[in-house]
Amino acid sequence: MSAARPQLKLGAFLYPTGHHVAAWRHPEAQADAGSNIAHYIELAQLAEAAKFDLIFMADGVGTRGTDIEALSRTAVRYVAQFEPITLLSALAAVTKHIGFVATASTSYNEPYHIARKFASLDHISGGRAGWNLVTSSSEHEAHNFGRDEHYAHAERYERAEEFADVVRGLWDTWEEDAFLRDKESGIYFDPDKQHILNHKGKFFKVRGPLNVARAPQGQPVLVQAGSSEPGKELAARTAEVVFTAHQTIEDARGFYKDLKTRLAKYGRGREELKIMPGIFPVVGRTQAEAEAKFQEIQDLIHPVVGLSMLNGMTGGVDLSKYPLDGPIPDLPETNASKSRQKLLLDLARRENLTIRELYLRIAGARGHWQVVGTPSRIADEMEHWFTTGAADGFNVMPPHLPVGLRDFVELVLPELRRRGLFRTEYQGRTLRENLGLSTPRHPARVQTAAE
Numbered sequence: 230m231s232a233a234r235p236q237l238k239l240g241a242f243l244y245p246t247g248h249h250v251a252a253w254r255h256p257e258a259q260a261d262a263g264s265n266i267a268h269y270i271e272l273a274q275l276a277e278a279a280k281f282d283l284i285f286m287a288d289g290v291g292t293r294g295t296d297i298e299a300l301s302r303t304a305v306r307y308v309a310q311f312e313p314i315t316l317l318s319a320l321a322a323v324t325k326h327i328g329f330v331a332t333a334s335t336s337y338n339e340p341y342h343i344a345r346k347f348a349s350l351d352h353i354s355g356g357r358a359g360w361n362l363v364t365s366s367s368e369h370e371a372h373n374f375g376r377d378e379h380y381a382h383a384e385r386y387e388r389a390e391e392f393a394d395v396v397r398g399l400w401d402t403w404e405e406d407a408f409l410r411d412k413e414s415g416i417y418f419d420p421d422k423q424h425i426l427n428h429k430g431k432f433f434k435v436r437g438p439l440n441v442a443r444a445p446q447g448q449p450v451l452v453q454a455g456s457s458e459p460g461k462e463l464a465a466r467t468a469e470v471v472f473t474a475h476q477t478i479e480d481a482r483g484f485y486k487d488l489k490t491r492l493a494k495y496g497r498g499r500e501e502l503k504i505m506p507g508i509f510p511v512v513g514r515t516q517a518e519a520e521a522k523f524q525e526i527q528d529l530i531h532p533v534v535g536l537s538m539l540n541g542m543t544g545g546v547d548l549s550k551y552p553l554d555g556p557i558p559d560l561p562e563t564n565a566s567k568s569r570q571k572l573l574l575d576l577a578r579r580e581n582l583t584i585r586e587l588y589l590r591i592a593g594a595r596g597h598w599q600v601v602g603t604p605s606r607i608a609d610e611m612e613h614w615f616t617t618g619a620a621d622g623f624n625v626m627p628p629h630l631p632v633g634l635r636d637f638v639e640l641v642l643p644e645l646r647r648r649g650l651f652r653t654e655y656q657g658r659t660l661r662e663n664l665g666l667s668t669p670r671h672p673a674r675v676q677t678a679a680e
């Protein structure tokens with residue numbers, strides 16, 4: 230199979246014990262994952278040996294929910310886990326090639342901190358850092374930052390627009406060769422190659438300069454995961470990778486086409502953005518084995534946990550007031566994750582699901598694409614999405630860890646490689662190079678080159 234065939238990009242989307250809401254109860258799961266660095270080192274080295282483009286760490290600056298009975302029965306929803314940038318800095322020291330994408334919220338951070346942390350991670354990793362910009366979707370995070378209510382959806386995206394520009398402006402403090410470090414002359418850096426930002430905007434006033442040297446990648450890779458109208462506009466203007474959730478290939482193609490079409494408006498080409506939907510793969514050597522594996526973990530869901538997760542993802546309405554085996558009631562539009570609420574309600578209506586059926590349906594993939602099957606079936610479906618305009622790659626969401634990732638690596642990757650769809654060796658040194666993204670030069674250099 231010729232190497233010329235376009236190859237898909239892969240992210241290892243690591244939740245502590247795995248993505249399934251009952252993952253921690255699986256006999257093979259590392260139940261203390263959230264506090265176990267050895268567990269993450271094993272996963273990072275497994276994903277690197279498998280030549281994944283990146284490891285992705287989601288994050289929330291607060292536990293999602295206050296329903297203590299449900300929370301005390303779950304290892305997800307940010308109950309107890311490492312802060313992602315801290316964790317990824319440690320993993321950078323025990324890996325060489327794989328990229329590191331950490332989530333950080335624009336609603337509960339300051340741009341200067343974010344610019345500094347990701348530029349530092351890019352240096353520490355030798356050019357492998359990426360920032361997943363989110364606006365936070367949960368009310369609970371607001372309560373940890375002096376607020377009784379979360380920012381309104383429109384306002385938090387407006388803030389995110391300015392936040393992204395301030396961070397990118399700070400990343401352009403230094404030109405590539407600003408630092409002379411000339412012990413003889415005593416000149417440490419060339420003052421003409423330091424650029425003060427002096428930003429004054431609606432939400433932020435930031436003078437700069439950034440006190441971290443220019444990042445090896447020029448700028449860490451900018452990732453986003455918003456899918457609402459303002460989310461898509463922000464992504465079209467600033468994102469280089471977009472993570473997204475879709476149930477059907479039609480929805481995924483629609484989103485892909487919509488977002489790629491918007492790029493031109495900002496003078497950007499289609500190849501400057503990689504769209505990577507989530508995939509929740511349950512792999513078995515036979516279809517029956519795959520389904521048995523899935524049922525085994527479904528049987529570990531406690532109804533209180535399933536319902537509570539559904540409450541959180543459909544806008545916070547307490548569905549326990551409605552008959553569990555009755556239909557989903559009409560729900561008010563949420564200020565939380567708009568696209569996810571719509572995705573789940575569309576699914577319930579489309580398939581006429583009861584409340585119980587819906588939480589059982591999303592317990593694993595939280596609305597992302599779920600495939601239960603043999604390696605060739607999963608490879609068939611990934612190939613179909615990839616070759617028909619639904620994805621440039623995928624964010625792989627193992628049901629439970631470490632085994633769920635190992636199964637994918639040992640069973641599905643060989644099939645994708647046999648078809649020439651995934652790399653056998655890393656092509657580049659940096660995350661950008663492996664993703665096929667260009668490395669931005671300092672605007673002053675671009676200017677000079679143009680003159």
Ligand SMILES: Cc1cc2nc3c(=O)[nH]c(=O)nc-3n(C[C@H](O)[C@H](O)[C@H](O)COP(=O)(O)O)c2cc1C
Binds near residue numbers: 365474507
């Ligand atoms: C793959 C993926 C990963 C996400 N990771 C996070 C995360 O780590 N933290 C977070 O607050 N939101 C995360 N989100 C949610 C998005 O940031 C966003 O809130 C959600 O997609 C809804 O966006 P919308 O309101 O623009 O529709 C993620 C979404 C997707 C699809």
